[in-house]
Amino acid sequence: MKLAKIISVLSLLVILLAVNWSIYRQEQVLTQGKTVLLKLMPVDPRSLMQGDYMELNFELANQIRRQLIQQNTDTASSGKLKTQDGYVVVKINQNQEGEFVRIDDGEALAENELRLFFRVRHGKIKFASNGFFFQEGKASEYENAKFGEFKVGEDGNLLLVDLTE
Structure with missing residues (x-):
């Protein structure tokens, strides 16, 4: 059960990181494009x-x-x-x-x-x-x-x- 929670939290962190990276890249285009x-x-x-x-x-x-x-x-x-x-x-x-x-x-x-x-x-x-x-x-x-x-x-x-x- 504890391993499942750790995997869930890590998966959520990876998803949040990917979404925020995408937002950051779009913001860079808006400011520097x-x-x-x-x-x-x-x-x-x-x-x-x-x-x-x-x-x-x-x-x-x-x-x-x-x-x-x-x-x-x-x-x-x-x-x-x-x-x-x-x-x-x-x-x-x-x-x-x-x-x-x-x-x-x-x-x-x-x-x-x-x-x-x-x-x-x-x-x-x-x-x-x-x-x-x-x-x-x-x-x-x-x-x-x-x-x-x-x-x-x-x-x-x-x-x-x-x-x-």
């Missing part, structure tokens, strides 16, 4: 506002889609992207906006370029988040947003920080 703005594209207005939630679509996602279809002849004929993970290289302009350069091929990055992680799921390109939750009653503050503001970690993972004009 590079800022990049990704241009938003219009979304069907009927699904734009869902309570305190806004569905997001990024111009960069369409550029990635076009490039992936060009690279894969099987995809080009069906138009459907297979499930995959990857990185896209973007150039950061003077306004902090990320501009599509290429799908990452391992080539060295220029000084003003970043690698951003993306996923393809159910034929859609996804970044850190394709949705934005906000405080109740604040929808009007985000209706005219033109960019998603992200913090980018050294590993290319993104955290959505805000929507901006």
